[in-house]
Each structure stands twice: as structure tokens, then as C-alpha cells.
Amino acid sequence: MTGLLPWLEWAGVAVFALTGALVAARKQMDPFGFVLLGTVTGIGGGTLRDVLLGIRPVPWILDPAVVIICAAVSLAAFVSAHHFEREGRTRVILWADALGLALFTVTGTAKALEAGAPAISAVLLGVVTATFGGIIRDMLAGDVPLALRRDVYVTASLAGAVAFALANRFVSPDLDDVIGFAVVFAIRGLAIRHGWSLPTYGKREG
Template sequence: MSFTADDWVLVLDMLGTVVFALSGVLVARRLQMDGFGLLVLASVTAIGGGTIRDLVLGVRPVFWVVDVLYLWVILITCIVAIPLAQLLSRAKVNWLLLRADALGLATFTAIGVNKALDLGAPAIVAVGMGVLTGVGGGVIRDVLAREMPMVLCREIYATACIAGGLVQVLVDHQTGQTPLAMLSGMLVTLLIRLAALHWHWQLPTFGKLDQH
């Protein structure tokens, strides 16, 4: 039995949910939150970006209200990850967090672009929805954790989403193959983000305006 395009989208969506929930768990572990705080942080990271995307696109009700499998996946991820996270040192937690976040970023960007295209959105809007889906949950997570969201720093973060989204839209337009387009976009986003982490690439910042 071969996978359909919808099957591939569901698999990638579940992967992104697990990975982003895990990144929420790791942040909560680093900040020594209690179980409720951990669950909240994992949930908003995993479904926050997609929720905002659906609200912007006018999708009612939002995806996790229609399919509660997302909530169960988040809960199971938390239960499994809590004892495992306790075994990791702070340095390993930070290292794993950044890689898990990169994979979730790439996956959810592809999901967001695909959903917008399915709804007939123009290419530029689809890319924007990909970025929103990719970074939205992480922004909420970082704000709740009282940290500066990576998307607002010099990190190559949203830029990676834009590049991956553009590639996905182009491949989808040229081939009409949804799985190929999504995997292409994911790969570009992931490789750029991982390369930025490895080589410490950063975007230029504005200089102080009051310098003389």
C-alpha cells in the first residue's frame, strides 16, 4: 500500500508535533518548571504556530480541535521525554534543544506552506504562512520562558524558513508533487539552520543611531 500525499503530510505533521513538543520539554527542564508548566510549554510550542496560521487563514475550527490526535501526541511526548531529559546535562539539553528546534522549524514551515497552497493562497502568502507556522510556537515558548525569541535576534532563523518556503513553492509549481515539494523545502530550511548553528552565521544588525 503506497502513501498518498495526505499520508505524507500527516506523517510530517506528527513528526513536527513531537519534535516541537520535545523542544518545549527541554526548555521547561532547563528552567526547572513543574509538570503543568512543562505541559503548557510543550503544547504551545507544538500547536501555537499552526493555531495562529489557521486563524489568519480563516480555518475554523483550528486543526487540533478537529483532530485531538495532536493533543495526545503532545501528552505522550511529554510523558516519554520527562525521564529521559532528567538524564541529560545542561550542555546536552541546550545542544539537543537547538537541533530539535531546527527539525521542528523545517517540518512546520513545510506544513504551513502546503496548507496555504491547498487553500488557494498566492505563493507569497503561502511562504508567509510557512514562516508563521514554523516560528510561531517557538516565539510563544520563548516569551513564556522570559527569553528573547530567536526570530528577533541575529540568528538565521526566519530567513531559513523563507528560503525553504520559496523552494517548496517553486518545486510544487514545477512538478505538482506535494511530497517532493515538502521534502525539498524541509531540507533547505533544515540545512540552512543547521549550518548557521555549526558555523555561527548571523544576520547583520543596525548600528546604534546615537553614535557620533
């Protein structure tokens, strides 16, 4: 897993930056808005994870490659997002977000384990990595964050992080990333396709 980790991290950054840029397109923002939403989505979760792990300084400050990736993807989306039909753009955002969710769940959990975090803490940090950037994105865009809706979203990330940690411990470190990714993407993908949602709180009588 170690050799794949940087590549998976960059892929997750690029995909999440794209979701931020597509949200900016839906909100008809200017190029700065595209770059802002793309960047906070791409690096927000990983930044919080690294801060919680006590990594100083946060890696992208010394090596801004991920910030450059976010800006490049966002600006590319600014000139090409009009090719998506308005009705289909939300669908593209959901599927791209599902891909980013799976990638960041895996990389977040893996980095936490490599930093020496206990398995339970690593699982929680995997979920934080996968969801926090999207929360910032949606809040800046004036939307209710996906993580706070009734969608099967955080649940998918949590299941994948647990699967990754278990596979890393009991199966093989060479397969943990595949297993974790597959669990997250499968659950989130089925939820998007079939409209799965969690029960919500309702008024009680008496």
C-alpha cells in the same frame, strides 16, 4: 505530498513539543510547565495559520490527537530530560528546533497552498507555522525568542518555504516537501554548526 502531510504534521508537532519540554527542563519547571510549553510550541504555529486561513473550528479542537501527542512527549521528557547533560541540553534544543522548523515550514506552506492561498501568502504562512510556536515557548520561558535573535532562523524558514512553493509549481509536487525540508534544515544546521548570524543594528554617528 497530500498523503504525507498528516504524518509530517504529527512529526513536527512531536519534535516541537520536545523542544518546549526541554526548555521547561532547563527552567526546572513542574509537569504542568512541561505540558504547557510542549503544547503551545507544538500547536501554536499551526493554530495561528488555520485561524488566518479562516478554518473554523481549528482542527485540534475536534480531533485532539495533536494535543495528546504534545502532552505525551512533554511528560516523557519530564522523566527522561535529566539524561541530557546540562551543557548539551541547549544544543539538543537547537537541533530539535531546527528539525521542527523544517517540518513545519513544509507542512505550513503545503496546507496554505491546498487551502487556495496565493504562493506569496502560502510562503508567509509557512514561516508563521514554523516560528510562532517557538516564539510563544520562549516568551513563556522568559527568553528572547529565537526568531528575534540575530541567528539565521526565520531566514532559513523563509528560504525553505520559497523553495517548496517553487518546487511545487515548477518541479514536482512529489518532490516539493523533500526540497523544502532540505533547504530549511541545511541552512539552519549550518548556522548552528558555524555560528552564522545576521547583522544587527548599531549606533550611527551624526
